Every structure is written in structure tokens, then in C-alpha cells.
Amino acid sequence: MRVHVIEAGRVRIKASQIVGRGHGLRRRLAPLFDAEWSDWLPVNAYAIEHRDGVILVDAGASAGLRRLPRWHPYFRSCVIFDIEPEEEAGPQLRALGFRSADVRRVVLTHLHVDHDGGLGSFPKSEVLVSPGELRRASGLAGRLRGYLPQRWPKAFDPKPLILDGGPYGPFRRSRRLTDDGAVVAVATPGHTQDHLSVIVEDGDEAVFIAGDASYNEAAMLAGAIDGVSGDEAQAGATLAAIRTFVAARPTIYLPSHDPDAARRLAGRRGPSQSIAACAAASRAAAAPADFGERISASSGKAASEISVINRKSLE
Ligand SMILES: [Zn+2]
Numbered sequence: 001m002r003v004h005v006i007e008a009g010r011v012r013i014k015a016s017q018i019v020g021r022g023h024g025l026r027r028r029l030a031p032l033f034d035a036e037w038s039d040w041l042p043v044n045a046y047a048i049e050h051r052d053g054v055i056l057v058d059a060g061a062s063a064g065l066r067r068l069p070r071w072h073p074y075f076r077s078c079v080i081f082d083i084e085p086e087e088e089a090g091p092q093l094r095a096l097g098f099r100s101a102d103v104r105r106v107v108l109t110h111l112h113v114d115h116d117g118g119l120g121s122f123p124k125s126e127v128l129v130s131p132g133e134l135r136r137a138s139g140l141a142g143r144l145r146g147y148l149p150q151r152w153p154k155a156f157d158p159k160p161l162i163l164d165g166g167p168y169g170p171f172r173r174s175r176r177l178t179d180d181g182a183v184v185a186v187a188t189p190g191h192t193q194d195h196l197s198v199i200v201e202d203g204d205e206a207v208f209i210a211g212d213a214s215y216n217e218a219a220m221l222a223g224a225i226d227g228v229s230g231d232e233a234q235a236g237a238t239l240a241a242i243r244t245f246v247a248a249r250p251t252i253y254l255p256s257h258d259p260d261a262a263r264r265l266a267g268r269r270g271p272s273q274s275i276a277a278c279a280a281a282s283r284a285a286a287a288p289a290d291f292g293e294r295i296s297a298s299s300g301k302a303a304s305e306i307s308v309i310n311r312k313s314l315e
Contacts, residue, residue: 001182002049003200003207005254005262006092008060008118009043009083013257017078017227018215024232031078031227040082041257043114045089046209047096048200052178053104056125057198057209058256060089062117064151074146081114090121100124107161107177107185109211110192111137113148115256120153128161128177128185132194163187163196169248170241188213188242190235191228197242205250207265213238216258220246 014031015038021030045060063085068075085091090100103125108115110133119127137147161175163185168174171186177198188197191212200207212228214220220239229235246253252268254261 001200001202003209003254003265004047004049004096005265006045006047006056006060006089007042007087007262008045008089008092009062009065009081009087009114010040011043011061011082011114011257012037012040012080014038014078014227018257019219019224020227020229027225027227027232028230032073039259041215041259042261043081043083044254044256044258044261045115045118046198046254047093047098047103048183048198048209050178050183051180054093054098054102055177055183055198056089056093056103056106056122058109058115058211059106059118059122061114062088062120062151065113065117068113069143069148072143072146088121089118093121105177107196107198108133108158109188109197109209109213109256110195111142111147111149112192112212113146113151115211116152119156123153123155127156127158129158130194130196131160131162133192134158134160136193161185161196168199170244188238190231190238191226193230193234195238199245205252206245207252208242208245208254210242210253210255212256213242214255216255217253217260217264220253220255 014034015036016030016034018038020027043061045056045058048055061081061083063083065081065083070076093103100122101124103122106122106125106127108129111129136142136145138149142149163173163175165175168184168186173187175185177183177185182201184199185196186199188195195211195213197211197213198209215226220242223236223239225232225235245251252264254265
């Protein structure tokens with residue numbers, strides 16, 4: 001089974017959104033007053049090439065996000081997107097040889113604007129969303145929370161993804177997404193209350209598509225809660241469950257905004273190998289020998305060239 005990284009745009013956010021500062025409301029308001037911006041981070045969607053059809057996990061950003069509602073303090077002062085129309089998930093999948101009809105399902109980890117932005121390219125795909133997330137994102141209350149329900153495609157009619165398949169490893173709720181059971185959605189509440197992640201099983205190994213469960217692998221390993229999560233205990237428990245999972249099984253951890261995610265997928269480096277790389281670079285090459293045969297990264301050359309041009313033109 002191949003997993004493709006689709007870098008559907010780039011984003012800059014505040015450092016205190018990536019790793020929260022302080023606690024409670026203070027932590028959640030800190031990004032508004034934080035002068036420290038991140039570098040440009042990828043906005044990754046991930047396409048799983050399964051024999052039943054392509055499963056796209058998250059739809060990435062859209063070119064429309066270059067204009068955001070100025071009345072909302074978060075959009076006004078905490079986030080900047082950079083994306084051309086041809087960098088959206090639909091055009092990039094087409095460049096990889098997939099028609100939008102090949103994308104059987106789009107599974108959304110949550111409905112933040114850089115995860116549902118590219119949905120317009122997939123009018124015929126089955127879109128799966130947690131019912132709780134859909135409730136929180138809808139209507140005026142959703143707009144106040146920083147979602148953009150008014151920009152959902154007219155045909156947006158997601159199916160509820162109910163995680164009623166019982167526990168999966170350290171995760172309390174799950175749901176198998178394919179008949180062979182190799183693609184599993186698991187509850188990873190924290191960043192949003194109904195946030196979910198998607199695990200691709202590949203023999204003894206796993207690919208963990210994490211959405212915004214953490215912004216990068218280091219934050220997950222450190223148990224560092226972001227500046228967004230409402231409930232620190234819940235977010236901390238999710239990060240602990242992910243650490244338990246990756247400790248038990250060779251895992252490639254792929255959050256949406258981790259600058260190293262594509263490299264890890266291409267190089268088949270899980271968290272344990274990453275730690276080894278820090279401790280002893282010479283031993284870091286000891287990745288499972290055949291993993292690359294079945295799982296490989298691919299990101300459009302054209303797209304990465306575009307991103308380099310964009311970055312330069314902004315500097
Ligand atoms: Zn998010």
C-alpha cells in the first residue's frame with residue numbers, strides 16, 4: 001500500500017500555537033499576543049492508495065485561504081497561508097495520475113480550514129467526518145470558533161464517521177475503514193474534541209496520519225500540548241496513547257504540519273529511528289529493509305518547485 005504526501009499549501013502560525021505556553025485560557029489566548037512566527041510549515045494531506053480505491057486523509061488548504069475574514073482575531077493576526085490553485089489537493093492528485101473519481105473517500109481528521117479547504121475537488125467522493133466535529137464547526141458558533149462553514153462546497157454532505165469499533169491498541173475508540181481492516185480511524189481528541197487520526201497497517205509496521213494531534217513529532221514525543229486544545233488532560237492522554245502506540249510498533253508519524261513528515265515517509269523513519277538518529281547518526285539507517293517496497297513518499301516535483309519560488313518571492 002502506498003501513502004503519498006500531498007503538500008497542499010504552506011502556513012505560518014505563532015510559535016505558541018505549536019507548543020502551548022501556560023495553561024487554560026491563557027494558553028489558548030497566547031498566540032494572539034505572541035510576536036514569534038513559525039517558519040513556513042507544510043499543509044499536508046495524505047493519499048492512501050488502497051486496492052478498494054484512494055482514501056484521502058484531509059483535503060489541505062485552498063487558494064481561497066489567502067483571504068481570510070478580518071473580523072476574526074485569529075484569522076487577522078495568527079495565521080498566513082501561501083497556496084496557488086494548482087497546489088490544491090485535487091490538481092496535485094491529478095498530476096500523480098488519479099482522477100477525482102479514483103478518490104473513493106475523503107476522511108477529515110477535523111474541519112479546521114486547512115484540512116477541509118480542498119474539498120471542492122471531490123464532489124463525488126464519500127466524505128467522512130466525526131458528527132461531533134461537524135456540529136462544532138457548523139453555523140455561527142462554528143464561525144466564532146474559527147471554522148469556515150460558509151466556504152464548504154454546496155454539495156458538502158458528509159457521512160458521519162462514528163468510531164464504534166471498540167478500542168484499537170491504546171486508543172479507546174476506532175473504526176476500520178476498509179474491508180481488509182488495514183486502514184483504521186482512531187479517536188485522538190485534544191486539538192479538537194472530536195479529532196481523529198488514521199492508521200495504515202502494513203504488516204508489523206504502521207503509518208500514523210495524525211492531522212493536528214500534534215504539530216510535529218517532537219511535540220508528540222515530549223507530550224507538549226498545543227495552544228489550541230481545550231482540555232489539557234484529554235490532549236495529554238491522546239499524546240500519551242500515541243507514544244504508547246509508536247513504542248510498541250515501528251511507526252511513521254505524519255502530522256499535517258511537520259516539516260520532516262515527507263522526509264520521514266520517504267526515508268521510512270519512525271520515531272524510534274528518529275531518536276536513534278539523534279543519539280547515534282550511524283545507527284539510524286537500521287530501518288526495516290522491505291518497508292520502502294510497499295510504502296513510499298511522493299510529492300509532485302512541480303509543486304515543490306512552486307513552493308520554493310513562492311518562498312523566495314515572499315522573502
Ligand atoms: Zn487544526
